[in-house]
Amino acid sequence: xxxxxxxxxxxxxxxxxxxxxxxxxxxxxxxxxxxxxxxxxxxxxxxxxxxxxxxxxxxxxxxxxxxxxxxxxxxxxxxxxxxxxxxxxxxxxxxxxxxxxxxxxxxxxxxxxxxxxxxxxxxxxxxxxxxxxxxxxxxxxxxxxxxxxxxxxxxxxxxxxxxxxxxxxxxxxxxxxxxxxxxxxxxxxxxxxxxxxxxxxxxxxxxxxxxxxxxxxxxxxxxxxxxxxxxxxxxxxxxxxxxxxxxxxxxxxxxxxxxxxxxxxxxxxxxxxxxxxxxxxxxxxxxxxxxxxxxxxxxxxxxxxxxxxxxxxxxxxxxxxxxxxxxxxxxxxxxxxxxxxxxxxxxx
Amino acid sequence: xxxxxxxxxxxxxxxxxxxxxxxxxxxxxxxxxxxxxxxxxxxxxxxxxxxxxxxxxxxxxxxxxxxxxxxxxxxxxxxxxxxxxxxxxxxxxxxxxxxxxxxxxxxxxxxxxxxxxxxxxxxxxxxxxxxxxxxxxxxxxxxxxxxxxxxxxxxxxxxxxxxxxxxxxxxxxxxxxxxxxxxxxxxxxxxxxxxxxxxxxxxxxxxxxxxxxxxxxxxxxxxxxxxxxxxxxxxxxxxxxxxxxxxxxxxxxxxxxxxxxxxxxxxxxxxxxxxxxxxx
Numbered sequence: 001x002x003x004x005x006x007x008x009x010x011x012x013x014x015x016x017x018x019x020x021x022x023x024x025x026x027x028x029x030x031x032x033x034x035x036x037x038x039x040x041x042x043x044x045x046x047x048x049x050x051x052x053x054x055x056x057x058x059x060x061x062x063x064x065x066x067x068x069x070x071x072x073x074x075x076x077x078x079x080x081x082x083x084x085x086x087x088x089x090x091x092x093x094x095x096x097x098x099x100x101x102x103x104x105x106x107x108x109x110x111x112x113x114x115x116x117x118x119x120x121x122x123x124x125x126x127x128x129x130x131x132x133x134x135x136x137x138x139x140x141x142x143x144x145x146x147x148x149x150x151x152x153x154x155x156x157x158x159x160x161x162x163x164x165x166x167x168x169x170x171x172x173x174x175x176x177x178x179x180x181x182x183x184x185x186x187x188x189x190x191x192x193x194x195x196x197x198x199x200x201x202x203x204x205x206x207x208x209x210x211x212x213x214x215x216x217x218x219x220x221x222x223x224x225x226x227x228x229x230x231x232x233x234x235x236x237x238x239x240x241x242x243x244x245x246x247x248x249x250x251x252x253x254x255x256x257x258x259x260x261x262x263x264x265x266x267x268x269x270x271x272x273x274x275x276x277x278x279x280x281x282x283x284x285x286x287x288x289x290x291x292x293x294x295x296x297x298x299x300x301x302x303x304x305x306x307x308x309x310x311x312x313x314x315x316x317x318x319x320x321x322x323x324x325x326x327x328x329x330x331x332x333x334x335x336x337x338x339x340x341x342x343x344x345x346x347x348x
Numbered sequence: 349x350x351x352x353x354x355x356x357x358x359x360x361x362x363x364x365x366x367x368x369x370x371x372x373x374x375x376x377x378x379x380x381x382x383x384x385x386x387x388x389x390x391x392x393x394x395x396x397x398x399x400x401x402x403x404x405x406x407x408x409x410x411x412x413x414x415x416x417x418x419x420x421x422x423x424x425x426x427x428x429x430x431x432x433x434x435x436x437x438x439x440x441x442x443x444x445x446x447x448x449x450x451x452x453x454x455x456x457x458x459x460x461x462x463x464x465x466x467x468x469x470x471x472x473x474x475x476x477x478x479x480x481x482x483x484x485x486x487x488x489x490x491x492x493x494x495x496x497x498x499x500x501x502x503x504x505x506x507x508x509x510x511x512x513x514x515x516x517x518x519x520x521x522x523x524x525x526x527x528x529x530x531x532x533x534x535x536x537x538x539x540x541x542x543x544x545x546x547x548x549x550x551x552x553x554x555x556x557x558x559x560x561x562x563x564x565x566x567x568x569x570x571x572x573x574x575x576x577x578x579x580x581x582x583x584x585x586x587x588x589x590x591x592x593x594x595x596x597x598x599x600x601x602x603x604x605x606x607x608x609x610x611x612x613x614x615x616x617x618x619x620x621x622x623x624x625x626x627x628x
Contacts, residue, residue, distance in 0.1 A: 061589070063588070063589045063590075063591070064588045064589065066591070067587070067588055067591050070591070159488060165574050167589065201575070204573075204575065205491050205573060206490075206491040206573025206574060206575065207573060207574035207575065208573065208574065215470075218470065218472050219472060220470050220471040220472055220490075221471075333590075336589060336590040336592075337590075339589070340582070340585055340586070340589070340590060341405065343574065343577055343581075343585065344405050344406070344409055344577045344582065345405075346408060346412070346576070347575060347576070
C-alpha cells in the first residue's frame with residue numbers, strides 16, 4: 001500500500017514539474033544552427049548584454065533542419081541554413097521579411113552575395129558564411145595531377161575514401177563528374193548518377209557528416225568529400241593535407257540567417273542577426289568555423305596565413321565554374337528516394 | 349480503503365495514455381494514411397506504405413537487422429552467462445564490487461562510449477598500433493559489420509548479465525547440495541539444476557538485448573560507417589531526411605509487431621511462468 005502511495009506521489013510530482021511553466025520573465029530566443037557553426041561565447045555574450053535567454057539548437061543537414069522547423073518542434077526565432085532550403089522555405093511561406101533598419105551590418109555583406117536567386121531582392125536573408133564542396137586529400141597518398149571528381153572513384157583508394165551522408169552533396173559530385181547540372185530533375189541523369197554512386201559504394205570507408213576532418217587529420221583515410229571550411233580546419237592541424245576543387249566545377253553555397261514565421265519576437269531576432277554579422281563576431285566565428293566570410297570589412301583583417309589558403313580564399317577561376325543549389329521543389333523526392341536506395345544497398 | 353487508493357493510479361494512467369498509447373496511435377494512424385503532394389498528411393486511408401515495405405530491398409534490410417541483432421544476442425549470452433555465474437558465486441564482499449563494475453560504464457553516455465570505440469578500432473587506433481608494434485599487418489576493423497556487432501555487444505551486455513545474475517542468486521543452494529549428494533557430478537548439476545532454474549533470467553536477458561539491438565541506429569551509423577543500413581537507420585532516414593513519416597511509421601509498426609511476436613515466442617520457453625520474462 002505504502003509503495004503505491006509513494007509511486008503515485010512521485011508520478012504526480014513528475015507530471016506537475018513537466019507541466020508547470022517557469023515563472024521567469026526573461027525573453028527567450030530560439031536559435032537553430034548547424035553543429036559547430038558559431039563561436040559559442042558569442043551566445044552567452046548576447047544573453048548578458050540584452051538580458052535574454054537563448055535556446056540554442058543544432059542540426060546536421062538542411063533536410064533535418066527543414067523537418068525540425070516544419071514539424072514545429074519549437075517556435076524558432078532565428079535559423080541559419082543553406083540557400084536552397086531558404087528558397088524552399090520562402091516558397092512555402094515559412095519565412096518573415098526582415099526589417100533591414102535593425103540589421104545595419106547587412107551593408108558589409110559583399111555584393112557578390114547579394115541578390116542571389118534564393119532571395120533575389122534581399123528581403124529575407126542575411127548571408128552568414130559561404131563555401132564550396134571539394135576533396136580533402138593526403139598529399140602522400142593521392143596523386144592529384146588530374147583535378148577531377150573521378151578521384152573519389154579511384155580503386156587504388158579502396159576503403160580509404162570518406163563520403164558525405166548528405167544527398168545533395170553526394171549527388172553533386174556524381175552529377176558534375178557526368179557533366180550534368182547538380183540541380184537536374186531529369187530522371188535519366190539522376191539514374192546515371194545513382195549508378196555511379198552505387199559503383200562507388202564498395203570503395204567507400206564510411207558515409208559521415210562532421211567527422212571527416214578528424215579522420216583525415218589522423219590519416220585514417222586518403223581523401224574525403226568535404227565542405228571548404230572543414231578542409232581549412234583539417235589543413236591547419238596536419239600539413240600533409242590539401243584541398244582541391246575539381247575542374248568539372250563544384251557547388252557554391254551561402255548559409256544565411258532567416259527569421260521563420262514562428263517567431264514571437266522579430267525585433268530581438270533581428271538584433272541577434274545583426275550582432276552575429278558584426279565585424280567582431282564574424283572574426284571570432286572565422287576562428288571557430290573556418291569558412292569563407294561574406295563580410296567585406298572582416299576579410300581585410302583576416303590573417304595572412306588564412307588568406308593564402310585556397311580553401312578559405314577560394315580562387316576566382318574556380319568560383320566561375322561553380323553552381324549554386326536550387327530548391328528542386330517536389331522533385332526533391334527524386335533525390336531522396338535514390339539516396340535512400342543507395343544507402344540501403346547491400347555491399348556484401 | 350480500496351476506493352481511495354485507486355486515485356493514486358491516476359497519474360500512472362495519465363502517463364501511459366499521453367506518452368505510450370497516444371503516440372503509438374499516431375504512429376499507427378500515419379502508417380495507414382498517405383501524404384498529399386504538398387507534403388501534408390491528410391486522412392486518406394491506404395495500405396500502400398505497407399506494400400512499399402515488401403519491396404525486396406527493405407525486407408533485406410529487415411532480415412539483416414534481425415541477423416545482426418541475433419548474432420549480438422548470442423555473443424552477449426555466451427559472454428554474459430559465465431560472467432553472471434562468476435558474480436553470483438563470488439564471495440559476498442566481492443559480489444557488490446563486481447556488479448558495480450558491470451554497471452559502471454552505463455553511467456556514461458552511450459554516444460561517448462561508442463565514440464571511444466572509434467579510436468580503438470580505427471586504422472591508426474589502439475589495436476592497429478599494437479599490431480604494427482608487433483610487426484603484424486593492419487586490420488580493417490572500423491566501419492565494418494563486425495564493428496557494429498562489437499558495439500552492440502559492448503553496449504547491451506549489462507542487460508544480459510543482470511537478469512541472469514538475479515535468477516542465479518535466487519537459486520536455492522540446497523538443491524545443488526542435494527543433487528551432489530545423489531551422486532551428480534558438477535556438469536550434471538549445471539545441466540539439470542542450475543541452467544534450467546536460471547532460464548527466466550536468460551529469457552529476460554535475450555529479450556532485453558535483442559530489442560534494443562534490432563532497432564538501434566546510432567551504432568551502425570558510428571561504427572558501421574552508414575554502409576550497412578539497419579532497420580533503425582532506415583526509419584531515421586525516412587523521418588529526418590525524406591520527411592516521409594507515413595512510410596517511416598509503417599516500418600515502425602512492422603518493427604513493433606516483430607518484437608511482440610518474438611517476445612511471445614520467448615515467453616513460451618519460460619518454464620516456470622515467473623521471473624522478469626513475463627512482459628507480455
